[in-house]
Amino acid sequence: MAYVIYLRVSTDEQTDSRAGLNAQLDSCRAYIGRNGAGQAEIFSDEGISGAAGIEKRPGLLQAIAALEKGDALLVSKRDRMGRDPIVTAMIESAISRKGARVVSAAGEGTDGNTPSDVLMRRMIDAFAEYERLIIKARTSSALQAKKARKERVGSIPYGYNITEDGIHLEENPAEQEVIAEIRRLRAAGLNLLAICRELDRQGFTTRTCKSFRAEQIKRILLAA
16 A cells, blocks of 8 residues: 655745644654555645635645555645535545545544444544634634734724834824715715726725726725
8 A cells, every 4th residue: 555645835824833844744744654555646626625625735636646455645634635524525535535544643543444433533523623723713712813903904904004113003084084975975875886986976986096986985885
């Protein structure tokens, strides 16, 4: 049996040494060494969420394509395949159709197909999804807290300027005037395209001195 190593790290995990690509590779190579196997092809996806489907993972697609009948896709842990049980099941199905299987260097019920092994895999996958959702909730909470403190979150929102400290936001009077006018026009019953036309008529432009588009108006109203 030949092994094909697959590594994955999401954007949130890139600074975590325990989940880093090198740590995953070391774990997989140690597993291969313990099992007396030779060299293995290595494929990876960087900055890819554990909830992303197969079609969004070029490294995984290449890894699956490299599998032959009787081979194994080796991961350091099952959550490297995915943190969504449905996505993980689809990946395993694609690998199974190649006549291959998934092996985790951490074990996790991948050494067999007994009822206990299957239960272990399902439990591991469920906890991986739970951990992903917890991380997502914490990130959302942190972003909301930053917004409440009027700190910058991503790009500078329309209607604000970044202060000298590079962290906090302050209102941009000219852009706040535009936002107020957009709200007034919306309250008057104008649709997005009509608002764009009225802003254009009044001489209001975007930061780049262009006419407003409906999608921009929509984002401004949602953020307001």
